[in-house]
Amino acid sequence: MKAGIVVFPGTNRERDMAIALKRVTGQAPAMLWHRDTTLPKLDLIVLPGGFSHGDYLRCGAMAAHAPLMAEVRAFAAAGGHILGVCNGFQILTEAQILPGALLRNANLRFLSQDCHLRVERADTAFTRLWAKGDVFRTPMAHGDGNYVADPATIERLEGEGRVAFRYARPDGTVAADDQAHNPNGSLNAIAGVFSENLRICGMMPHPEDLVDPLMGGEDGKPLFAGLVEALGR
Amino acid sequence: MKVRVTVMLKDGVLDPQGKAIAHALHVLDFGSVGEVRAGRVIELEIAETDADKARAQGDAMARALLANLVIEDFTVEVVA
Amino acid sequence: MKVRVTVMLKDGVLDPQGKAIAHALHVLDFGSVGEVRAGRVIELEIAETDADKARAQGDAMARALLANLVIEDFTVEVVA
């Protein structure tokens, strides 16, 4: 799997992502600069976390217009796999590659803590090493992770099974109005969504920060290992 | 000319910031306050002397970048 | 009545947001844009029928909470 990580000014989790990818693929991913206008041949593009352009105006708004995003869009249209994490998810929604938007956390504070995610379907490249309903732990660290979309969009996402992950209690129950277990106040406790073809996934928490027992566990590793299985090593 | 673009969340989109402000104002004894909505304002100097053209530019910039039309509405005024 | 409080950074105070927005607009080919300042707007429903009183309340709330007078200025308008 040849992976490329897009770096915008203010991106700050590209190293975490590179470490996670290298752990499962054995090779360092390509680092792509936001001003590039061509892509190397890739199996996976990752938009990592951080504060692109300072997250000024709206998180991800300015990055969504970067020159390289035209290539990312074409890559998506051609059926390529894209993972957007945290700021990367925000950029994908701002670019309208994924539906919805991410508002300020309901309690208006930056939240840096572990959360539990429930896997909503297991037949995608991102989730194939889990079973539907599995719960895994992952760190989250964001100020704007409160997922919203208009009712019609939510209905479509739910109807088409495009919710990737939901915030959940460790036992897998989901309670969208329980602040302890849907900490940022997301609609339907949505933590991540898929594109229509299930090849693009955006999510707020950081599985890439939990791929090493030394850092507290490997709960996030199946996501990356699954991608390798689906897209080849 | 100077153009002001005001961006507010669409009606129906929950506004946690507005809610928090309303709550804080009640705690401060401003009991007469009802609904509160929070938004952004962006003031732009535009090298343009025609008010209509300046407004049209403000509109274009709002659509291109300043507002996220999925969740936000905007208005444009020429202020100077 | 509805009151709108607009809060902007004082002149001379660094406005990192405004700077970044101006830069992004240039990249998007809005070359005519000069200085950009970013601020906040808060719209408040006030249970009050007298415009002057509503404005005075808006002023009091801005001073008490909505604006940080150390670095920000504000204006109050009655909009409805």
Added chain:
Amino acid sequence: MSNAGQKTVDEALAREFGLTADEYGNVLSIMGRTPSLTELGIFSVMWSEHCSYKSSRVWLKTLPTTAPWVIHGPGENAGVVDIGQGLAAIFKMESHNHPSFIEPYQGAATGVGGILRDVFTMGARPVANLNALRFGDPANPQTRRIVDGVVRGVGGYGNCVGVPTVGGEVNFHPSYDGNPLVNAMTVGVARQDRIFLSAAAGLGNPVIYVGSSTGRDGIHGATMSSSEFDEDALAKRPTVQVGDPFVEKLLIEACLELMATDAIVAIQDMGAAGLTSSSVEMAGKGGVGIDLDLDAVPQRERGMSAYEMMLSESQERMLMVLRPDRTDVARTIFEKWELEFAVIGHLTDTGRIVVRHKGAVEADIPLAPLADQAPLYHRPTAPSPAPAPLGPVTDPVGTERALMHLIGSPDIASRAWVYNQYDSTVGGQTVRRPGSADAAIVKIDDTSIGLALTTDCTPRYCRADARTGGAQAVAEAWRNITATGARPLAVTDNLNFGNPEKPEVMGQFAAAIEGMGDACRALDFPVVSGNVSLYNETRTPDGTTTAILPTPAIGGLGVLEDVSQAIGYGMQDDCDLILVGET
């Protein structure tokens, strides 16, 4: 000299700038004439408590600062220690107390920005932030506002630049009501053969300005942070600086990229008193002269005077001396990161700083006496009265309620509400996050090395007995590090005290340093960097001022050769609890 439209320089103005009559007399004799306004500004900031350490220097010299593993002790932008495998840890702690009282969010945020620059200016990639915070009485409504702003500010800046905030401490006491303490610490890692220093060298070499443009921010911040708060604090408010963590992040990446080349001769961040202190210190340390052309300085505001530019404390700026044949390489890197890059002067052999603006010489000062004749005070000390002995221990409430009371006290209760607002995992190297070990543990990427990091001080001990309290703070840092399995290497400190002109405060200061020195010597745990913050006082309703509790905050650093051996304090099911030591 052009002084058109400016204030007349005389002793009264010098006093307004914070210089005493004697100090001003000294300025006159060094200059041999009445200084210009810009020159007076330069003297006043260089001779301020903040920059000159005039009250503390004699005492700081008594601290132990060497060990075989110390590469650079105090005197550089930050301390440098050998952590093995050819790597060095570079770290320092610094206060932003007074600005945080005036504008808690920006004060704390720019405090984090400042200490980050001190570390990456030496060539280190920052790998961890810590912070030591003291606030007033939780029952005081002001306290809530200040706590909220400070915690948000620390997080707002650190989270955005992408450096994990991995530890710290929080205390409350009414003595901090009008004067919170915000002490921020940054730890970075560099290769030992790529450490950058600030001494300028090379006649004719260009002096380069990079980062953000200059505005009228925080003019006279350095002198403000050296005087007690008074009613004027309010009037001084517009001088608040706003931080831009996004630009800081770009600055880190651009500087580290440039540091991988051989272009840099010397580099220094523009901290308090910005362009003045950075240019004077770089030239002074290198024993050279420096000519600055202010017309070339990137400016954010129109019509700035030389005085304003020299004293501006605009954030996110650095000054460098480059090899002339590498200027273009550097320019390309800074343009890539969309940062200002300007050649604003060059080095000379005159031993003087000469500042030109709009065709006029605005300042021309000999550097040696500016440094050598900086004021140095042996301020009188007086012992603090010994605290009344505690009465016999009685138990009016019962053990259970006493325990509940203790656990619920603001000084002991869980700090999760603080550290959950700080990104503690960014970087993917945080082995022990806040709340999971006595010291935070951060792994060095691509090695087996871990750093153990902690900040410690118990101000009420220092109030009871400053000497024992100073020693205790060092010992606690040492214990917290050893408790994780790491080997303690060195400390940085942040000495927060009241008005040094009060003998009792000076007595606390001196005693705390003696205690720290004793403990550091006994534990082979030298001080490699630090910061002094004086004039921390809270005004009481009757108009008098009371000093904060003496607060010598200690930041400790230790190393684990094999980070997988790190120990936390989570209890395992099958363990016994053993108490070591006497109670």
